[in-house]
Amino acid sequence: MELHILLPIAGRSVFLFTPFGLGGLVGLLSGMFGVGGGFLMTPLLMMVGIPPTVAAATDSCQIAAAAASGSYAHARMGNVDYKLGGLMLVGGVVGGAIGVQIIRVLRGMGNADFVIMVTYVVVLSLIGGYMFRESLGALRGTRRTSVRTQRRSRTGAFLGALPLVVSFPKSGIRHSVFVPIFLCMLVGILAAIMGVGGGFIMIPAMVYLLRMPMHVAVGTDLFQILFTSTGVTFMQAAVNHTVDVVLAIALALGSAVGAQVGARIARRLRGEQLRIILACIVLLVAVKMAYGLVATPTLLLSPAGGH
Amino acid sequence: MRRSVVAALLALLVAAPARAVTVEPNPVRVSAFYRGTTVRVRGVTDPGSEVIVIVTGSDTEERFDRKGRVGPLWANLGKLAVSGVPRLHLIAGNAQAVRDRDLVQRHLLDLDALARRARIAPAGAEASAMRAEYVKLKKSKGMFAELQNGVRMDGTAFEAQIPWPDMAPPGEYGVVIFHLHKDGGIRIESAQLVVELVGFPRFVDRMAFEQSFLYGLLSVSVALSVGLLMGLVFKRKGAVGH
Known part of the structure; x- marks a missing residue:
């Protein structure tokens, strides 16, 4: 006999292991790459029949659980740069607030969802394509070293000219305090427009622009995701009543296990190996979304509320 | 009417x-x-x-996103409301x-x-x-x-x-x-x-809509405690393994 559970806020009954499995899959990615998994979990939940508003809100709850578990694991491994993480958090919160206002204006103009979808495909393709090319080059023996060195020096000269330079010993880098704040503000704006946590934009930005080691980037990103997702979860539950706590527990259990497994896999892989796997996942999501834009849908109506 | x-x-x-x-x-x-x-x-x-x-x-109004073509692409073109019929x-x-x-x-x-x-x-x-x-x-x-x-x-x-x-x-x-x-x-x-609704689903439903502040705190507590609990479980397993 199949064991089902009722999700009281979603108003759906699902096979017990479906949310555990989905949580485990997304948690694995979270632990390996530091991405919150929002760009995957919400569509996956909608695919199993969860209403869009409940899917998005409950997703933030499981991201908080995965981030708590993952950042704890990374903190024990010494992979969290708290100083940098604090500055990133400030930038992310400000950027998120700006992004929410931008999306409100876009919705007022109509057709915002189309803009969001196209933004998704373009941003994911650019990031995934760049990461794939770079990490493939690194795996093959850095045939593009000279170009990268030149780029690094130009970027370094620009970043070095900014005031209030401080050292971040854990990451082994020196930057103006404005660099992580401004960078996270931009990512926060994009993340709010796209309706996701932004980890899959943030990690490449930390690795390629801030030049942080991949493992520290992952740990530090999880640390700041923990705070943002906790805030979002509270607001969604208390104001919108859209967090399904039963679904959240099932997702969180699966996701916390997945995140721990992911963190251990990540420790055994080299940075460029992690980057090329993440690049492939990001490109797959981009292709899937691009296909969704051109393929004729089976239904021309969908319940209102999600992206 | x-x-x-x-x-x-x-x-x-x-x-x-x-x-x-x-x-x-x-x-x-x-x-x-x-x-x-x-x-x-x-x-x-x-x-x-x-x-x-x-x-x-009972009759109800339901709201939907409506898809349509924008050139070669399919996108949500706006909202649509349906009313006058039972849900x-x-x-x-x-x-x-x-x-x-x-x-x-x-x-x-x-x-x-x-x-x-x-x-x-x-x-x-x-x-x-x-x-x-x-x-x-x-x-x-x-x-x-x-x-x-x-x-x-x-x-x-x-x-x-x-x-x-x-x-x-x-x-x-x-x-x-x-x-x-x-x-x-x-x-x-x-x-x-x-x-x-009866039992636990009724309890959750009433708490979500009648005691929303507490429900918000409960949601956050669930997320953090499950995450940290699993972290501790894995830490112990790791210690045994090493």
Whole structure:
């Protein structure tokens, strides 16, 4: 006999292991790459029949659980740069607030969802394509070293000219305090427009622009995701009543296990190996979304509320 | 102005003489391990009559995202509201034998009739297509259904077996039994079906909507404690392993 559970806020009954499995899959990615998994979990939940508003809100709850578990694991491994993480958090919160206002204006103009979808495909393709090319080059023996060195020096000269330079010993880098704040503000704006946590934009930005080691980037990103997702979860539950706590527990259990497994896999892989796997996942999501834009849908109506 | 189906049912409930119609289970209790059920409606019809059984919900307005083409791409082009029809409408029996199409339309004896009654906003040239899309969507969710062989007859006794969708929200639903006589006459009986949350789902639902601040704190606590608990579990396992 199949064991089902009722999700009281979603108003759906699902096979017990479906949310555990989905949580485990997304948690694995979270632990390996530091991405919150929002760009995957919400569509996956909608695919199993969860209403869009409940899917998005409950997703933030499981991201908080995965981030708590993952950042704890990374903190024990010494992979969290708290100083940098604090500055990133400030930038992310400000950027998120700006992004929410931008999306409100876009919705007022109509057709915002189309803009969001196209933004998704373009941003994911650019990031995934760049990461794939770079990490493939690194795996093959850095045939593009000279170009990268030149780029690094130009970027370094620009970043070095900014005031209030401080050292971040854990990451082994020196930057103006404005660099992580401004960078996270931009990512926060994009993340709010796209309706996701932004980890899959943030990690490449930390690795390629801030030049942080991949493992520290992952740990530090999880640390700041923990705070943002906790805030979002509270607001969604208390104001919108859209967090399904039963679904959240099932997702969180699966996701916390997945995140721990992911963190251990990540420790055994080299940075460029992690980057090329993440690049492939990001490109797959981009292709899937691009296909969704051109393929004729089976239904021309969908319940209102999600992206 | 059209009366809602449920209002008509309630009026019929008062007007109709007491008959031996049973609806089981009633109430439908939605507990933690609920996964939908089958509603059985039993009764006795008149000799030589056909029976159609309809379970229907209250009228509601539902909002949807509407997809359309932007050049070669498909995108959400805006919102669309559908009103004037019940949120759930399950029909057991065959309405094709009913010659009086006004009767079919008035009592929503088939889903084509329901689609015609649906009000689409904003109304436009595509309203008819959107009505069809709306019915298609609701059928895919199990909230609308036509079960042409859904009524089993044994002499004058009948039993309708109607799969009840797990996503049907708690509340009161009308059950209407149409006895279709060969001479074109019709007799209508009605009953009520109640769906209610019980146990843990009821506790969660009430907390979410009546004590939302506490519910917010509960959600955050659940997320953090599950995450940290699993972190601790894995830490111990790791220590043993090393």
